[in-house]
Amino acid sequence: xNRREALRQTALAAGAAALWASLPARTWAAxxxxxxxxxxxxxxxxLIGDTIIPATATSPGAGSVAIGRFIITQATDCYxxxxxxxxxxxxxxxxxxxxxxxNQLFSSLAVADREQVLTAYEAAPQQGAYPFRLIKELTxxxxxxxxxxxxxxxxxxxxxxxxxxxxxxAPADRSWAL
Amino acid sequence: xxxxxxxxGAREHTFDAIVIGSGISGGWAAKELxxxxxxxxxxxxxxxxxHRDDYPTALKNPWDFPHRNKTPRAVATANPIAKKCYAFxxxxxxxxxxxxxxPYVQDxxxxxxxxxxxxxxxxxxxxxxxxxxxxDFEGPARDGFGEWPITYDELAPxxxxxxxxxxxxxxxxxxxxxxxxxxxxxxxxxxVEKHAQGKIMAAFSGRHVIQGRCAHLTAPQPQHLAQNxxxxxxxNLCYRGCPFGAYFSSNSSTLPAAAATGRLTLRPHSVVxxxxxxxxxxxxxxxxxxxxVTKQATEFFARVIFAxxxxxxxxxxxxxxxxxxFPAGLGNDHGLLGRYVAFHNYRGSLSASxxxxxxxxxxxxxxxxxxxxxxxxxxxxxxxFQRGYMVxxxxxxxxxxxxxxxxxxxxxxxxxxxxxxxxxxxxxMQGETVPRKENHVRLSADRKDAWGIPQLVTSIGYDDNxxxxxxxxxxxxxxxxxxxxxxxxxxRDSKQNPGLDIHEMGGARMGHDSKTSLLNRWNQLHAxxxxxxxxxxxxxxxxxxxxxxxxxxxxxxxxxxxxxxLKKGNL
Numbered sequence: 051x052n053r054r055e056a057l058r059q060t061a062l063a064a065g066a067a068a069l070w071a072s073l074p075a076r077t078w079a080a081x082x083x084x085x086x087x088x089x090x091x092x093x094x095x096x097l098i099g100d101t102i103i104p105a106t107a108t109s110p111g112a113g114s115v116a117i118g119r120f121i122i123t124q125a126t127d128c129y130x131x132x133x134x135x136x137x138x139x140x141x142x143x144x145x146x147x148x149x150x151x152x153n154q155l156f157s158s159l160a161v162a163d164r165e166q167v168l169t170a171y172e173a174a175p176q177q178g179a180y181p182f183r184l185i186k187e188l189t190x191x192x193x194x195x196x197x198x199x200x201x202x203x204x205x206x207x208x209x210x211x212x213x214x215x216x217x218x219x220a221p222a223d224r225s226w227a228l
Numbered sequence: 229x230x231x232x233x234x235x236x237g238a239r240e241h242t243f244d245a246i247v248i249g250s251g252i253s254g255g256w257a258a259k260e261l262x263x264x265x266x267x268x269x270x271x272x273x274x275x276x277x278x279h280r281d282d283y284p285t286a287l288k289n290p291w292d293f294p295h296r297n298k299t300p301r302a303v304a305t306a307n308p309i310a311k312k313c314y315a316f317x318x319x320x321x322x323x324x325x326x327x328x329x330x331p332y333v334q335d336x337x338x339x340x341x342x343x344x345x346x347x348x349x350x351x352x353x354x355x356x357x358x359x360x361x362x363x364d365f366e367g368p369a370r371d372g373f374g375e376w377p378i379t380y381d382e383l384a385p386x387x388x389x390x391x392x393x394x395x396x397x398x399x400x401x402x403x404x405x406x407x408x409x410x411x412x413x414x415x416x417x418x419x420v421e422k423h424a425q426g427k428i429m430a431a432f433s434g435r436h437v438i439q440g441r442c443a444h445l446t447a448p449q450p451q452h453l454a455q456n457x458x459x460x461x462x463x464n465l466c467y468r469g470c471p472f473g474a475y476f477s478s479n480s481s482t483l484p485a486a487a488a489t490g491r492l493t494l495r496p497h498s499v500v501x502x503x504x505x506x507x508x509x510x511x512x513x514x515x516x517x518x519x520x521v522t523k524q525a526t527e528f529f530a531r532v533i534f535a536x537x538x539x540x541x542x543x544x545x546x547x548x549x550x551x552x553x554f555p556a557g558l559g560n561d562h563g564l565l566g567r568y569v570a571f572h573n574y575r576g577s578l579s580a581s582x583x584x585x586x587x588x589x590x591x592x593x594x595x596x597x598x599x600x601x602x603x604x605x606x607x608x609x610x611x612x613f614q615r616g617y618m619v620x621x622x623x624x625x626x627x628x629x630x631x632x633x634x635x636x637x638x639x640x641x642x643x644x645x646x647x648x649x650x651x652x653x654x655x656x657m658q659g660e661t662v663p664r665k666e667n668h669v670r671l672s673a674d675r676k677d678a679w680g681i682p683q684l685v686t687s688i689g690y691d692d693n694x695x696x697x698x699x700x701x702x703x704x705x706x707x708x709x710x711x712x713x714x715x716x717x718x719x720r721d722s723k724q725n726p727g728l729d730i731h732e733m734g735g736a737r738m739g740h741d742s743k744t745s746l747l748n749r750w751n752q753l754h755a756x757x758x759x760x761x762x763x764x765x766x767x768x769x770x771x772x773x774x775x776x777x778x779x780x781x782x783x784x785x786x787x788x789x790x791x792x793x794l795k796k797g798n799l
Contacts, residue, residue: 102637127300165638172635187632190645194628195290195297203646204628208289213462213592215416225627225648227290228464228593 140181251348254536255478274344283469398441440596464593539764573659
């Protein structure tokens with residue numbers, strides 16, 4: 051059975067077809083706005099995420115997938131309770147660093163200046179290492195498991211059909227999303 | 229309550245055979261008994277799970293999961309045991325029991341991973357399937373801790389029988405320590421794995437690196453297509469249930485085959501409280517069932533009963549099946565029921581990086597890994613510990629997760645982490661543990677579950693032999709990774725609790741001698757011969773292999789014996 055035939059059989063299988071049809075369009079972006087978080091804080095997180103993973107020629111950035119909402123929801127639901135405080139601390143410290151370095155809001159900075167603030171924050175030993183790693187980890191998870199991240203920034207093949215153990219990697223080839 | 233099928237409605241409640249449990253061994257019992265002509269009742273304590281229809285997450289994309297397939301804290305907090313299982317996540321949680329609904333008592337820490345539904349854990353198993361060798365069956369007697377009443381040669385045709393139907397992929401490796409079976413084509417190795425294979429086998433004689441053997445249809449044969457099962461699509465999302473039926477499960481394979489005979493009655497939500505013993509005949513007459521939902525009790529009767537409730541639940545059931553004849557549990561004349569429980573030692577693992585191979589990659593997701601059959605103490609005792617271990621390993625390239633610990637932000641960072649990263653290689657052990665009398669389960673004297681059944685107490689732990697065996701694996705693993713040329717080798721002892729291996733075995737072990745074992749060479753209770761135990765509870769020792777294939781073969785063999793004995797009028 052080749053892949054096309056496998057796909058056809060899957061689609062024909064009553065159960066599988068019902069599955070596709072019943073899939074709710076549920077993603078975290080459709081979840082309620084998290085309590086206790088201001089629109090401004092969420093927007094700042096989204097902008098930080100979009101600075102970590104910006105739009106490039108072939109794929110959109112993390113800002114396009116409402117990454118701030120994901121970071122807050124995921125940290126609140128899945129991480130230890132203190133992670134939410136860590137996120138808030140990171141936002142305060144990044145905002146502070148932005149004022150100190152450029153005397154401007156982070157959201158008003160040019161891309162290169164935002165990158166400079168975040169790079170310095172990530173490199174700062176005690177202060178920024180862990181909070182920034184948390185934001186980075188959540189950004190990467192949220193983005194690379196989103197449809198644009200998985201299918202455009204990476205290669206997504208839900209039904210590979212076969213495993214090939216030795217494939218020549220071409221210079222432009224991206225990683226598999228799964 | 230009566231133990232005789234004379235109560236009103238008894239006629240409708242009487243079958244030729246009853247199978248308790250619908251998991252990997254219960255499914256086989258149902259298929260073999262139905263195909264031999266017996267009207268068979270399969271009792272499953274959980275809900276029904278229909279192949280394809282009841283795999284709600286099978287075709288979901290990562291972005292279809294609100295938490296991107298991570299476990300929310302509330303779910304993790306409510307399931308402190310199940311959450312430890314590698315296969316438990318947002319896509320599969322519905323196939324695991326909720327810990328708070330099914331409490332048990334841990335005398336010593338034991339992580340009991342359970343799947344209560346039609347199909348049991350056959351939906352969420354790791355699907356690795358290797359035959360035992362003669363060394364595994366002969367080992368306990370050689371090392372003085374037990375005696376298998378059967379030989380490899382006796383089981384070999386039954387391995388073939390179940391392999392052909394289930395569909396097992398693998399290479400014909402010609403190794404005495406891991407006999408070949410009826411194989412579908414094996415999966416491929418990647419370039420780094422081939423490199424590791426060459427280096428290890430050149431450096432260490434007797435250590436064989438082979439491709440894993442697994443219950444996946446790499447090239448479906450007519451008997452598989454007849455089951456409406458198709459070719460494995462290399463998705464490796466198996467724990468959600470396979471819409472292609474490409475891996476073996478009760479739901480996709482044995483239960484439909486049993487149903488096709490017209491002789492199967494499958495009854496979900498049926499918690500078997502006890503097996504009923506008839507003092508007149510000296511045999512079991514049936515079972516007492518508590519409806520999982522209404523909690524109403526009812527009874528079913530049959531001439532043959534197969535206990536396939538999963539290792540520890542079968543122990544619990546037998547211990548709870550008390551009568552005037554068997555006050556300490558069915559078949560338990562010597563107090564050995566529930567004892568000699570063993571498991572697999574998974575504590576040790578190693579990881580390392582491999583330089584080079586930068587233009588080499590792979591496509592698809594292989595549902596197995598490389599393995600090295602046991603090479604310790606095979607022909608004679610050679611080390612300061614008893615028995616040995618299988619090694620699993622594999623190599624892969626880092627994906628986007630490499631970015632979690634890589635410094636940087638922006639377009640260049642994004643570009644870097646979306647390309648395949650360095651190669652990594654890992655090794656893990658699957659060590660045999662020696663069954664000890666003190667490693668046991670028993671019934672709680674005071675705690676009951678929601679169905680009024682005593683809770684199980686687990687008293688199972690590691691011993692000094694397990695520590696020594698693990699240290700040996702870590703040392704041998706280190707030297708093998710060095711031979712491969714790997715860098716940054718890290719060895720780990722997870723210290724994980726027994727049970728998390730999900731390979732618990734024993735408690736009603738087989739043996740020739742009814743004074744030292746519970747079951748005879750046909751898996752019949754010595755003291756109540758129409759009760760067959762063919763799940764993990766029957767195991768006299770653990771070997772180093774993944775156990776499910778052996779449970780399947782033992783079950784098919786025992787079912788054939790049960791049918792023959794019925795025909796002869798012996799049951």
